[in-house]
Amino acid sequence: MKYIKHVRGSITLLFSMLIIVSVIYPFATAYISTYVYHSPYSNVPVIYHNGTAIGSPDMVENFTQPWFFHPRPSMTDYFSLSSNSSSNYGPVSPVLYNFTLQLVKKYYGGYISFNNTTTTIPINMVSYSSSGVDPDITILSALIQIPRISHYSGIPQKDLLSMVTNNTVAPFLTVVGIPYVNIVTLNTYIYDIMQNAQ
Amino acid sequence: MIYSQYISILLTFLVLAILIPIIGRYIADVYQEKTTILDVLFYPVEAWIYKLIGTDSKKSMDWKEYTVALVLTNITFGIFAFLILTQQGGLPLNYFNSPDMSFRLAFHTSASYLTNTDFQHFNPVTQISMFSEMFAIMLLMFVSSATGLVVAVSLIRGIKNSNGKIGNFYIDFVRSITRILLPFSILTTFLLVFMGVPDTLTPYIILHPVTGGSSIMPLGLNAAHTSIELLGTNGGSYINGGNSNPLSDPSNATIFLETLMMLLFPFSLIFAYGEMIKKKSESFVLFIVTFGLLLFAVLSVVNIEMQGNVMLSTIPHLSMSSGNFVGKDTRFGVVYGSFAQTVSVYTNTGAQFVNIDTMLPGSQIFLLFGMFIQAVPGGIGTGFTYLLLYLLLSVFLGGLMVGRTPEYIGKKIGVKEIKYTSLALIVHPILIITPFVIALLFNPFGSVTYSPHNLTELLYEFTSEAANNGSSMTLNDNNAFYNIAGGIIMLLSRFIPIVATLAIAGSLSNKKSLPERGGSMRTDSITFALYLIGVIIILGALMFLPVIVIGPLRDYLRLSHYG
């Protein structure tokens, strides 16, 4: 057994690596991250309202109230802890077709009833995301919702419009990705305005 | 608008092109034990480890000894992780009260992370405690990446050396972690934290949203995990929804960084190769081959996705102008999301940036093809290894075609090399198709008819496992069959090629290195690069066309009927 010495070698390797990558690496990076940003949550954006954490732009809630911007549909019920995060519909599946058709009808109905000026529903608004908690929508998806939100919240359409334009996130380095708005941010503004109005 | 998005792909590759020669040289320096800037920091640590291991740090091993050390080490780490996972309920830092993993799930999980597959048959938030995350998951992610690297490096040494030795496993392994994986992971962890990815020992934060109720936002070691996950082409994210979850990848800046992270080491290794054998032109050819094929795949996938789903476009009042947004997060856009996903699959990372299940059949074919080949650029170390295996086979046939006994970098390619190369390459289709057929015969879908899409999902599952990729189409796969079959596939498809590769390295290292002579076939010409591309495509097509036909191709044809 000339190779028996490698048993010792591999066990030593296990313990030394445990110290380096399982202890030092995670503890050190976590410690420095929380220390630098003076927060136990490191650098995650959290929105506070009167001292309570009410949300994060990194996690969407199921905003169903008509005066909020609605998120894209979610397979996981907008819940980050559930496992099955995406749809099981194949790209040629009739289920996908019917699902999309129903949503288009719903939003298009909204367009008719609120005298919207757009004529089509963007695919972004009627499709599942990959994460199931996509907090962002495209500008077009935001715009088609403005008449409805304005109607229910009482905020003038042009204020909502400028809210959308002011909060548009541009593509990184002007080319990576597409312009979008974060609906958690937008809805927090709406929530604030409506709270103040009361 | 659309074209400006295509520029984003170009931009990514541009940054990559600047980085890889530099990192490549650094990697070469690390394995040739030249002085590097991190010596001061790590020499004492390494010396201490070598002393404990008891290996003479100067002693180079032959391939058999190297293989024994590598396999034993992997077994030790695998068993350790398995034990941690099965006992995690009683171990500390278990904030979500994750139960002990069942033996079969723990087997699949430890096999998955040990083999750089990182296929998840579990919910990463609720079924993995923070202790398991550190002592099983992160540990194995480092180990599997390092193992991939050392195999590639020992093959390079086999090509270079003539003394029958291919290096010292322990030194290679330790240096892979301390000099390459760890420093870069720390760097990217801080970059990700800066961009808003959480990295903290606080497990979660409870939110009280304005819509009522409360919800839990998981935090934890996301950035540290994501760093080694992507740099080591592991995949298998910290949180549900993979890297498309805004907590792992919050913005269009992070996806840019994360795409680069996946590409960094597989491509750098190609340049490290040129540095190590002192023939940079060889690196360029391999780069052209891998990059050319990757670029073709990326542009094809992005194009297909941008055209949108023809079936859905028949719905009135629906605008498809932004492409196939189904299963893609808004902030990435269809172009960059599809790009990142293609990169993720082609680097065998398998991290989820967009949902593969809802990508169009044409894209699915391209993604499957990337996993069939595994070398464009493939996983860390393994991709490069496969590339060299394809190259050896091409050199063999090409050498005959120019009328000479085939040789590569002065090493004659003989029966032994060809045997092991073929062995390493045929393991792959066998391990994909056999379980696929078994699964079909035992009908895991119960009464469900075999729709082309279901067949694609099934094929994708096994392809992903056999390619040690880890990406998945949503298949309900946490059951005894998929756990055990998957675990076995991943282990076999990882370690059979590794041992075969080391055997090739051993055989080459015993051959004397011939100088470049006038009549030898040059492997650093554009002609050879194109020829290599041809060999890779034809080999892949011959083996996999039938299964492509019954799955995604039928979907593709079905979809084109709508048009």
Add this chain to the structure above:
Amino acid sequence: MDNRKKGLSHLHGNLKTIIKLAFVESVVKFDPRKLWKNPVMFVIFIYTLYVFFVTLDPYLFRDVVNISNFSRIYYIEITIILFATIWFANLAEAIAEAQGRAQADSLRSMKSEIVATLYDPKTSTEKKIFSKDLKYNDVIIVRENEPIPKDGEIIDGSALIDESMITGESQAVMKESGGDKTSVTGATIVRSGTIKVRVTEKPGESFLDRMIALVESSKRQKTPNEIALNVVLAILTFIMVFVILTLVYIEIALSIEIDIATMVALLVCLAPTTIGGLLSAIGIAGITRVAKVNVIAKSGKAVEAAGDVDVLILDKTGTITVGNRIATEFVPTKNYKMEDLLYNVVIASIYDTTPEGKSIIKIAYKRGIKVDTKNMGELQKIPFSPQTRYSGIIMPDGTRIIKGSVDAIEKETGYIPADLHMKSKEVADQGATPLLISRNKEVIGLIVMKDVIKPGIRERLRELKVMGIKTVMCTGDNRLTARFIAKDSGVDEYIAEAKPEDKLTVTKKYQAKGMLTAMTGDGTNDSPALSQADVGLAMNSGTPAAKEAANMVDLDSDPTKLIEVVAIGKQLLITRGALTTFSITNDVAKYFAILPAMFFMIANLTSLNVMHLASPQSAILSAVIFNAITIPILIPFAIKGISYTPASATQLLRQNVIFFGFGGVLTAFIGIKIIDIIITTGSVGHVIAISYYILKVMLALIGVKI
């Protein structure tokens, strides 16, 4: 070239016999024990038998045959084509074998049974014995006009030997004991003189016997390259069997009707049958092609090694230059006329029987001089000696006419006229050799002796250079001459004033650099170098030691052959590589023919039918027929070798990939489409007519008219 044709002309008449023999042999080769040696064909054979049994009784194979739809005609067709595929492969091998054997036989036919005279040195007695009973080391006596019964070495005596039956060279050659001209070949005839010959040939181990073993597939040792390629092919076949096997189960799972004939058809199409069928034929034919240039290779490996050679070590004399130097110019000194010079030149060279001396006389006569030597009386010969370095004549009147090198004549006469001194320098500078003629210590003039580069050799050397092969010229000449000839002929390097040992040194030097070397040689001195070199080509005229040390023997004793052998070695490998590529790229098109046909019932895969083949059955039949007939169509290429123009490795790769890679895809698409049109629209008569023409063209390509 002419010699070769003359020597083997009777072979052409044998081609029909070759084909006839091959047809018989190709049937014998269906013996599974023989097929087993070819993994690709063996697998195909097993599956062919399977389909055959299904055809006989489909009810026994209900699982894999759709009984209700069973078409026996279709099954019979498939079975026939599959058997034809294997038969074609057998045929290829059999033709190559038969041709090789015919080649060997033609060389051996001269060695028919003859009565030899066995000599017992102890008792000095003679005994008549059949040549077949001669043993190694027996001593025989061969007298005038007797054939030499076996290969051997002259131990006593000298003789003029007629070797025309082997080399085609009509002029008899002088052989004698001692020195480098001792070797005699069996079947050559002594024209004058009596020699004692020690038999050096062991029964069954002559070079010819060894060559015959190389062309018989059953005894043939495969070369490492061939084994490696066989591994690749076996693995490809294995993968295809695996893919098809799983496809059967996929069809079961998807409840698609299985049709085993189609499955086997797909397997046969996808397995590398083309190259699998031709592989051993290519190897055998390589040896035969070497034999056709009258070179006998002792192993297949030696032929392949010739293709790999990096450095050719060439003897100047006989390889680069025409045998010997010839006189090209005569320069008298100021005081003499040309006639005087020519007259003295002729007289001085009368007894000079060296080729150089003969050339001098010949050329002097051409210049119009007439010398009547008969009436000159007794001429006394001054023979050439290495010490004096001159030769000449003493005339009856005591006049001393000598011819020699400049130094030697200067020593003789004590002076050199100034004009000749200049001229001799000039001549030497141009790589030629000046010879001076003196008469009674008075210098008369100068002869310019020049090496003449063999016609065509410059082109050959240029080709070698293009292919990246380095050439080194060995010569006993001085540096100046060597350099001039090297430059003139295009040799890369030269070794001047070379001693026989130098060849060994040069070989070792290049081998130490990792290069493969090839060289020729004939003398015993050469044998260490011949055995050291990776390819050693011995001249048949050389000593048995040299022939034993080398791995090839040239019956014509023409050192230029080395270049030809290198080309044949390369061609052998190229043929293998190119046909493998062709075979594999063919598969792409076959997939497009068969897959849509196979899955036509489950989905709208019809759009995959890019070739618009008439029906699923015709598509499959066309693919299988195409697969089968590529083998016989390629037999001429396998036998004759793929022709190639010398080019750099990268250019060769590009050419061959384009021609055989892309060509392979294209040919298959076109071929399958054409076959599909023929079998769907044509009658049986058409099919037969077309097959006949294909056969005719194929046979015409290897030289048979029917």
